[in-house]
Amino acid sequence: MMNKLLTTSITLLFLPAAAMGCDFCLLQQGISPLDSLKGSGLRVSQRYTRVDEVYEGTNHVPNPGAREAFWTTDLSGFFSPRDGWLLLANLPVRATRVRGHLHLHDGDHEDEEADADAHAGSSLAIGGNEYEVHPDRGGDEGIGDLSLLARYNAFEHHTLTHTTLVALTLGVKLPTGSTSGRTNDGEYLDAHTQLGTGSWDVLAGAAINHSFGRWTLSGNALASFNGKGEAGNVDHTFGDSLNYDASVRYRLLPAMQGGDGVSVFASFGVAGEWRGHEKEAGQRVRDSGGHTLYVVPAVQINVGQHWIAELSYRKAVWHDLHQVQLGEDFKLFGSINYLF
Amino acid sequence: MLLLLALACPPLSARTLPLDRLDQPAPPLSLGGGRSLGDYQGQWVMLHFWATWCTPCVRELPALQRFEARSAGTFVLLTVAMDGDNRALVEAFQQQHGITLPVVLEQQATGHAPFTGWGLPATYFIAPNGYVVARALGPRGWDAVEPTALAGQLE
Numbered sequence: 041m042m043n044k045l046l047t048t049s050i051t052l053l054f055l056p057a058a059a060m061g062c063d064f065c066l067l068q069q070g071i072s073p074l075d076s077l078k079g080s081g082l083r084v085s086q087r088y089t090r091v092d093e094v095y096e097g098t099n100h101v102p103n104p105g106a107r108e109a110f111w112t113t114d115l116s117g118f119f120s121p122r123d124g125w126l127l128l129a130n131l132p133v134r135a136t137r138v139r140g141h142l143h144l145h146d147g148d149h150e151d152e153e154a155d156a157d158a159h160a161g162s163s164l165a166i167g168g169n170e171y172e173v174h175p176d177r178g179g180d181e182g183i184g185d186l187s188l189l190a191r192y193n194a195f196e197h198h199t200l201t202h203t204t205l206v207a208l209t210l211g212v213k214l215p216t217g218s219t220s221g222r223t224n225d226g227e228y229l230d231a232h233t234q235l236g237t238g239s240w241d242v243l244a245g246a247a248i249n250h251s252f253g254r255w256t257l258s259g260n261a262l263a264s265f266n267g268k269g270e271a272g273n274v275d276h277t278f279g280d281s282l283n284y285d286a287s288v289r290y291r292l293l294p295a296m297q298g299g300d301g302v303s304v305f306a307s308f309g310v311a312g313e314w315r316g317h318e319k320e321a322g323q324r325v326r327d328s329g330g331h332t333l334y335v336v337p338a339v340q341i342n343v344g345q346h347w348i349a350e351l352s353y354r355k356a357v358w359h360d361l362h363q364v365q366l367g368e369d370f371k372l373f374g375s376i377n378y379l380f
Numbered sequence: 381m382l383l384l385l386a387l388a389c390p391p392l393s394a395r396t397l398p399l400d401r402l403d404q405p406a407p408p409l410s411l412g413g414g415r416s417l418g419d420y421q422g423q424w425v426m427l428h429f430w431a432t433w434c435t436p437c438v439r440e441l442p443a444l445q446r447f448e449a450r451s452a453g454t455f456v457l458l459t460v461a462m463d464g465d466n467r468a469l470v471e472a473f474q475q476q477h478g479i480t481l482p483v484v485l486e487q488q489a490t491g492h493a494p495f496t497g498w499g500l501p502a503t504y505f506i507a508p509n510g511y512v513v514a515r516a517l518g519p520r521g522w523d524a525v526e527p528t529a530l531a532g533q534l535e
Contacts, residue, residue, distance in 0.1 A: 123398045198400040200407065200494040200512065253497055296462070298434035298500030345436060 083116040085375035094171075095330075095359040095367045104163055104171070106366055108233060111135040112184070114375075124193040131216075132184035136233045138176050138223065171364050178229060180221030185236045187213045189243060202252045209262065211243035219270050228272025231318065237278060239269030254291040258309075260284065271320070279316025279329045285309050287336065303342040311336050311354065317362065330361035332368060348377035397525055397533070399505075399514040406504075406512045409495070411458065412488030418510065424531060425506040426455045429496050431462040432473045436519045437501040443522040445481050451527035455505075462486045462500060505534055 092107040093100060113133040120126050163170055189211030197204045217236020221229040231237070245262035261284040268277050287309025297303060311334040318328035338352030354371040361367055409417040409427075417427070428444065430437035448457040461470045465487035474483065486492065495504055498517050505514040513534055 196400070198402050198515070199404055200402065201497055203400070296496065296499060298431055298437060298462075300435040 080119045081117075081377055081379040083114070083118070083375055083377045085114045085116070085373065087112045087114070087371060087373045089371045090369045091366050093356070093359070093367045093369050094364065095361045096364045097362075098358070098360045100359075101364070103366075107139045108366060109137045109139075110233075111137075124196075126191045128187075128189040128191070128211075130187045130189070133182070134184045134217070134235050135179065135181040136221070136229070136235065137179040138229065138233050169364070176223045176225065176227070178221070178223030178225075179233065180218065180229060180235050182218055182235050184217035185213050185241075186216045187211055187243065191247075202250065204251075205247075205249045207247045209243070209245040209247065213237075213239075213241040213243060213264070215239055215269065219276075220272060222272075228274075231269075231271035231276040231278070231320070234271050237266070237269040237276075238271065239267040239277065241266045256289040257287075258289070259286045274321045275319075276321075277319040279318050281313060281315040283311070283313050285311035285336070287338075289340075300344045305340040305342075307336075307338040307340065307352075309336040309338070310334065327363040327365050330359065330365065330367075332356050332361075333358040334371075346379050348375075348379070350375045350377075397516055397520055397530060399516055399533070401514055402512045404512055406506050406510055407494050408491050410488060410490040411484045417458075417506070420456055420458075420506070421510050422508050424455045424508060424534070426451075426457045427495065427504040427506060428457065428459045429462060429492070429500055429502045430459060431500055432469060433463070434500045438473075438477070440501055440519040440522070441477065441479050441481070443520075445479055447522035447525060447527065448481060454527040454531050458482060458484065460484045460486060460489045460492060460495075462492075462496060507534070 087110075089110040089112070090107075091109070092103060094103040094106070095101065111134065114130055115133065116128060116130045118126055118128045165171075189209055191207050191209045193205055193207045195204070195206040215236055215238045217234070219231075219234045219236050219238040221234050223229060242265040243262060244265070245260065247260045248258070250257045261282065263283075264281045266278045266280055268275060270276055287307050289305050289307040291297070292304045292306055294301065294303060312332065313334075314331045315329045318325040334354045334356050336352055336354045338350060340348065340350045342348050350373075352373045354373065356368045356370060359367040406417055411417065411419075417425070430441065432438065444457075444459075448455075451457065459481050461483050463470050463486060465485055467485055470483055470485060474480070495502060501519055503516040503520070504512055507513045
């Protein structure tokens with residue numbers, strides 16, 4: 041019972057990566073090494089991301105009408121083939137919706153009248169540049185990019201009252217998601233609203249957990265080194281990224297674990313995502329990449345030995361985005377886990 | 381490739397256990413009736429914490445009892461029932477389930493806090509020199525564990 045409870049504190053420590061309009065890039069970092077030493081199981085999670093805040097660097101500027109939303113269901117299976125090892129597979133099933141696409145106006149209009157009609161009332165002037173909202177509508181639904189991860193507990197230190205674990209993670213993301221989704225007008229969706237990336241990416245990370253009494257302190261970092269991908273009919277490469285978080289978790293009840301009843305945990309953390317510039321058709325995309333910080337309150341409920349439920353709210357509290365971009369507002373996350 | 385790497389690591393024998401390794405002196409623990417954990421210095425001790433209200437503990441006990449029968453001469457098994465001072469409840473439980481393992485009540489086990497902070501069931505292995513060398517948190521499949529193999533694992 042204890043191991044399975046530990047095994048599935050995953051939920052709070054399994055914090056999804058952030059997105060700056062790049063929800064499909066989200067990859068759960070994997071189950072906490074403290075929690076999954078001996079467990080195997082399945083996980084279904086649901087995530088809603090809203091991206092409708094416009095930033096120039098760290099400055100929040102008015103949004104001329106662009107908005108993106110992402111619904112992602114992640115199907116995960118994890119298995120411990122040997123003591124200290126965990127293998128994880130994660131497959132997202134996504135639905136993306138676009139309502140207005142923020143675009144830098146390059147000033148080269150072939151049909152100024154048509155352009156004026158399309159963009160009237162939906163522009164934003166910042167730093168000498170004009171940003172327009174193209175009134176795109178559209179989205180796509182289907183599977184995203186499959187990720188396969190392996191984690192090894194590199195260090196363990198146990199005392200009667202404390203446990204400390206350090207684990208290393210290595211994995212790969214496969215280009216299984218579609219990159220040919222289109223808007224209602226038949227144009228290809230932007231890369232970050234496609235279901236997949238078209239690229240093979242290498243994932244590497246580390247996690248540290250320290251538990252004592254009812255408390256658990258956790259830290260995670262996961263880097264993604266992205267290969268060349270595609271979006272529609274152009275080459276597109278997302279910038280390398282680093283997702284990290286630190287959290288504190290406390291067991292509210294019971295006072296002593298051991299039954300088949302209900303355990304309730306509360307957690308609070310801070311998280312961040314740094315992302316490098318994207319490249320499209322070999323050219324660096326100026327308005328891409330940056331850094332976002334989040335606060336993440338969460339609650340976890342364990343029922344019996346097999347079921348874990350989690351709910352978390354990930355609120356972006358600081359952005360430093362390159363040039364002018366849509367930035368993430370918040371992410372709502374819930375999951376159900378079943379342990380074998 | 382990652383799968384192959386994971387599978388290449390030598391597995392534990394099916395007759396042993398996945399354990400957390402510790403290395404610290406066992407804190408003082410009273411066992412009631414003037415006895416204490418220190419009385420067993422010089423022997424391998426399995427110290428097992430459980431409770432009648434702990435369902436996984438209850439499910440595990442019969443297998444633990446069978447393990448105890450197989451481990452005579454290898455381990456001394458001591459159990460602590462975290463049921464307060466309710467001797468009648470624990471004795472009725474033992475009678476109902478045919479559990480003849482030696483049981484100390486929570487109320488008698490002064491000093492149990494360092495052992496029970498992680499929940500129940502919990503099993504600690506104390507070496508003859510009085511050091512806690514390993515623990516198993518949560519229920520275990522004791523029927524599949526061979527006592528001498530486990531002792532070898534702990535050495």
